[in-house]
Amino acid sequence: MATENLHRLVAARWQNSFTRLNQGQPGITGLLAFSEAWTLATDFLHPCDLADLESRKRFDMNKVRSSTEILSKSKMLPLLLENFLEDMRKNQHLITRDVEAFMARYEETADPQYISQLVFRLCEWYSAWCPIPELGQTILHAYMLNFQTHVFSVLPPSFSNGFKDLVSRTFDISRSSTPPPWLNVPSVFQTPDNPSRADYALWAAFEQLGLLERYESLISSVCYEYIESHILETCTGKWDEQMLKPLRDWMTDNIVPWMLMPYARGAKSANEARSMLQGVGSRFDFHVCKTLSDLRTREIFDIIVDYPDSVPALQDLKECLQRVDQRAQLVQTLRKANRKRLLHPGADTKDILTQYVSIIRCLRIVDPPGVLLFKVADPIRKYLRERSDTIRCIVASLVGDGESGDSLVDENEPIQPLQQMQVEDYTDPSWEPEPIDAGPDFRTNKPSDVISTLVSIYDSKDLFVKELQVLLAQRLLAITDGNFERERRNIEILKIRFGEAALQVCEVMLRDMTDSKRIDQHVQSQQDLPLQATIISRHFWPPLQAGNFVMPGQFKEIQDEYAKEFNAFKPDKKLRWLPHLGTITLDVVLKDRTINACVPPLDAAFLELFSTKDRWTVDELIAAVGSVDRTAALKALSTWVDIGILKEEEDNQYRLLEVAEAESDIVHKPPPTRPVPAAEEVPTALTVQQQQAEQMRVFWKFIEGMLTNLGALSLDRIQTMLKIAPNYNRTIEQLAAFMEAARREGLVTVKDGMWKLNRQ
Template identity: 30%
Template sequence: MMASTAANSYHSQYREESDISESKRLAVQTFFANETQQPLTERLQKFVEAFQDKVPLQQREQQQLEWTAYLLARAPATFLDELEQCFRQWLLQYSEEMQEEDSTTTFLTNVLQILGWFDFAFVQQPLQKAVAFRIQQIARDLIQGDYETPNLLQVLLSECQQAIPSILHQINLEENVRSVFGKVRLDELFEMVADYPDSQPAVQDLQTLCQTSPRFAQQLTHSLKQTLIRRLCHPGAETTQIMQMYIHTIHCLRVWGLSSAAVTNPVRTYLREQRSDTVRCIITSLTTGDLYEELRKPQALEHMVEDEDDEEQPPTMEWQPKPSIFHPVAGHDSEDILALLVSIYGSKEVFVNEYRLMLADKLLNQLDYQTDSSVHTLELLKLRFGEQSMRHCEVMVKDVDDSKRTNAQIKEELRDSVVDSVIVSHIFWPKLQKERLQHHPRLQTPMDEYNRVFSRLKNPRQLVWFSQLGTVDIELDVFDKGGEVVTKSFSCTPLQVTLLLHFEDQPMWKLSDLSNETSVPENVLQKRLSYWIGHRIIRHIDADTYELVLPTEHHYHENTETPEDHHMHYDEGTSSAVSLTAHEDEEMQVFESYVVGMLTNMGSLPLARIHQMLKMFVTGSEVVVKDPTPQQLAQFLQNLVAQNKLECGPDGMYKLYGK
């Protein structure tokens, strides 16, 4: 009797397992048979219903693995992609505030729990991808383009905790949020750095990621470096923009605790080798722009960041390897922005010389002898660059102050004098414009009278005038469009006033005759005459003839002016008092003897090799010159070729002439 009972129990269990296996086979067959007609959600629902209906409660834990394995063994290659899309839709529709018993989100949660898929590895990948995708959607809506809201990382984490079912929080939700947050910010690094310091809250958020994830710090370093190269190192970017972005990058890297050398070296090299106006832009920003606060720092430029490859001294026992870009040691990066900018060229003398040029222009263009702002800036520069470096600039400012007193003394004797002058000590000033100009007698006479009194007061000193420098204020009675006489004031160059006075003596002139009278080339006269043409005081008759506009012809002149004449009204205006061309030529001449000696010893060399060797010469030389760009050097070598000092072969190799 007992044997019969055991046999019946065995047969009953066998039939039950057989029924379950058959139900499993039919459920899987139905699942894939309706693949094209029904969405995955509905097919999963029927599959779970079959599982619940056919598998007893006490056997479900065991059957979860068998049913899942049977399903996956017959699933197509696209099944996991479909599952990921299903999870994405699930997360998109999810809402903790509104859940119904028969809702899709609740059902999918039950599906994962009933089938036990939360514990299966094959579900983790599509589920994590779906969670990451949902976090990306939330992140782009919440944080993209917002750099000023503080603690956005925490805000995003809180938002994601509410927007993603709590059952999924166990899948490293916080790590996924940090990863997505970092990716979003890496895509907008350039804009975020450009907006600094307004973007400081966003920069602070990334500081947390850099401190906790060396891998993210490496990604940030590489991404920012490539972005700077792509967005800045090309002719379309202005030098001022490149320099400003460079400074902002330094500030941000300090917040993140990363070394600036790994990121900014390409930008530094581009500024040094491809932009000839870098030093001028830095000095302009330093004296009147965003870098003025850096100038006010009291410490001198003691910390200079140098290229370790160029160190002349061999390593000692105290030598230390370069610090990691992720954990820079204290003091490796200069805390002084100005020191970093100066280190682009490796010599503060280059910046002092550039400031000297700019100061000369500023002082000579001021008509009121006011030097207070220049003195204030000069005192700050002396603190930063050293008092000895600014000695020439001190003398220049003193010359203006002395000129004010001398001018007042001369005016006491010449009550009606209309001449003011700045008397410069030419040894301390940069080279000034020396173009010839024979002034009109009405200009030259008061200047000669001024010189006579000066010679008596300062005997035996004499004044040597820079003929084309200065400003002349005049008032003219001109005719407006209605033919009425009106008085207008003009501030002109001495050449422009000289030309007008000649037309007052004689109403019509040929360019050649004016050139003989003024000792100025015809092409320069043509540009300066366009100033008066633009004010309808002189008109252009033919190729080389100009005429003063008379009252009866004024209306006719306005109606008959040709487009070609209008195009000629452009005048470059007052040029710089400092001869920048002469200054650059003087710098380039320093290299001539070195180039000649180089080619004497080595025969013929290409431009690139000459440029490389000159860079080493500039670095190790005590002569204060800027490293020439390849374009400047090529022009300089071509000038030497034109002077029959060098030869350039068809292969681009330079050698000494006749060798």
């Protein structure tokens, strides 16, 4: 039974197949026609060898199309496709042969022309084996997929490098309407579709082989590298003009036309092309901003040094950072550069402050809210706090002290009071939240002017006021022509910044100088004396440099006469001379010469002693004038030795040369004049640090008494007990530094945080 049913089923299917293939023709006429059509179609589709085109048969395309139509009606196209693909697989070695040949030439020469020849050769294979359109899109798609799969499987790894080189050549080729000699374009690609583009055929071949889709990222990387090389070549070190707009114009003129081939070849209108290029154009513009941002980030330290000439580069960087999120990289790079090139012992404090001020101004351009400045400035501020002369440099810049830092103060900035931190007003309609990358310690209302920012390095402005008093004292005492208008103007400016109360002492100092001039004029009117004294109030001036020697001889007599006239004019006042300050102009009359010199008082005092006898030892001279440092004494004596008035002999003896020695050539030279020591070289007033050190020596007596009576004490306990001492206002950090200095001197010891006197 089963055998009969099977026979019946096979017979039915055979009849259906016969009917379908015979096409309802009488007898087997249709079957014969199908057989001829199959034979013709398979012969036509059989892959040929391009190296042996003469053996290829000539076909009548009308018959081929008729055969295709017969096979389609018979529903035999899938079988024809399978047969065709099998024939392809058997002949793929022909393609592999050409690929290996061209790639061998490229690997030998690294010349991308062989890659272009290979691409065009593969296109010839593709066109030679491609089915006719009448077979339908299914067969065409299957053919393309199988062809590309085989090609990509046999391409060696070196093809990627060659293809990249070839694509990079298209930037130059695209600007010409004539292909270069090495680009041998086959006749099949020489079409008038786009005669103005010499690279049209090359991109058409890339598209036909599927290379555009497969190597899309590689093509993009070529454009990225082209953009990077142009930016590095044209923008490196060029900070005096904005480069972002010219770069975008260059992109419009050079990159966008090139982009039409790989990214908008199928566009039928300008609007369609613009729509197709919008996405990739945005990526390339992003890369322009990123590359320029990376370049300016690497150059940021030098850009800041070159401020304000580098403002255009900073404006470019600001715009790039709005497009590219590389703010953290900028902060990291600048902080690293500051550590390496700025924050080290070899850098002068004034240079650090100058660079810090430039950083403030530059980063305000790049990031107005101040987040970048806050992150970059923190290490600089901590380092400046550790330097002892930071306050002095800042104060010198406030009063325009010569070369001490005028560049820190921008003359265009309005003079305004020091800004203090304020609590944010959330009810303000213009209030804005802090930037997303701001840290927990950031405050948007930090001082905006440079001076307030510099003063805010320290917790209190009292240190600056004291340093202002010291610096003003030195400047006032250095004035010899009696013109105090500049200092009066400086005080008025400082009143605006620090307030009138803080500058009252400075007002008294300035008034002292005016009164001193008037008193000196009165004394001179009573008795013509070769002495002009500057008279100041001891209680309102900073402590001046100590000096206890006594002027001898005629200098002492002149001082006494001046003091007598002063006491007559001011009976309730008493003069206390500071003989180590000031200068003396002398005419030294010797037997054979007269020498004019302008010297410090100690130099004059020593020479006056030689008027009593011709030979003195250093110890005798020091004993004759009083308490004088031996180093200072030797320096004073060397002045006269250099001029040729004294001669140093054995046993630290000095002899007066009434007659110049014959072997000396000093007689034939004009006598040198020693200049008045500058205020920076010989400070007249004690600095704030020196004053603090002197005061801490006073407090040492309190500390010594505590440790003697109470034994070992912690630093906190010492600080608490010192607060009851008069005028003690030191922080625990300052106390710790002082105790550490005392330990190094062997006065105290410390163990487990407990300090005690060293009994040894």
